Amino acid sequence: MKVDPQPFINLKPAYTYNCDGLKVAFNNTGSPAQQINWDFGDGQTSTELSPTHVFSDPAATYLIQVNASNGACTNKSSFQTQPYDVYMQLNIPNVLTPNNDKVNDCFEILPLTSAAADLLNCGKITIFDRWGKMVHQGELKNCWKAEVSGKDLPEGVYYYIIDTKVQKVKGFVTVVR
Numbered sequence: 001m002k003v004d005p006q007p008f009i010n011l012k013p014a015y016t017y018n019c020d021g022l023k024v025a026f027n028n029t030g031s032p033a034q035q036i037n038w039d040f041g042d043g044q045t046s047t048e049l050s051p052t053h054v055f056s057d058p059a060a061t062y063l064i065q066v067n068a069s070n071g072a073c074t075n076k077s078s079f080q081t082q083p084y085d086v087y088m089q090l091n092i093p094n095v096l097t098p099n100n101d102k103v104n105d106c107f108e109i110l111p112l113t114s115a116a117a118d119l120l121n122c123g124k125i126t127i128f129d130r131w132g133k134m135v136h137q138g139e140l141k142n143c144w145k146a147e148v149s150g151k152d153l154p155e156g157v158y159y160y161i162i163d164t165k166v167q168k169v170k171g172f173v174t175v176v177r
């Protein structure tokens with residue numbers, strides 16, 4: 001009598017964040033299964049051994065369940081994605097000095113990781129003055145020079161909202177001329 005071995009599931013997911021969302025590559029290093037079924041927790045499924053899946057909302061938590069079977073022998077495993085915190089991966093200055101001396105002349109947000117670099121490319125930024133009036137809205141990758149319609153804005157404290165696909169980051173930046 002031939003006994004089917006129990007399939008062994010060993011998940012080693014690799015995360016990538018970009019403007020499409022959260023991409024997870026599941027590298028199943030377990031023993032081969034005759035049949036494997038993935039439920040990604042977002043309504044999508046797969047029967048690949050080691051699928052790659054893009055989750056549209058990286059700020060959400062998804063429960064991924066996998067069932068593997070060799071005939072009557074089955075095994076299952078689950079895995080939960082973690083919400084993504086982009087704030088710690090950005091270097092956000094708190095002052096800009098737009099006087100053309102090439103030092104802090106614009107509000108330049110720098111990524112500390114390659115994942116954050118991807119997110120900066122699809123992020124938006126909105127800036128308000130101290131009275132709550134919006135003075136700028138645009139692409140995050142474009143460095144803001146504390147001007148509106150080509151006119152210099154006065155010195156002072158401004159409030160910003162950075163909106164990446166993953167998370168909103170709010171704070172203050174001071175313009176010093």
Ligand SMILES: [Ca+2]
Nearest residue numbers: 097099103105
């Ligand atoms: Ca400067």
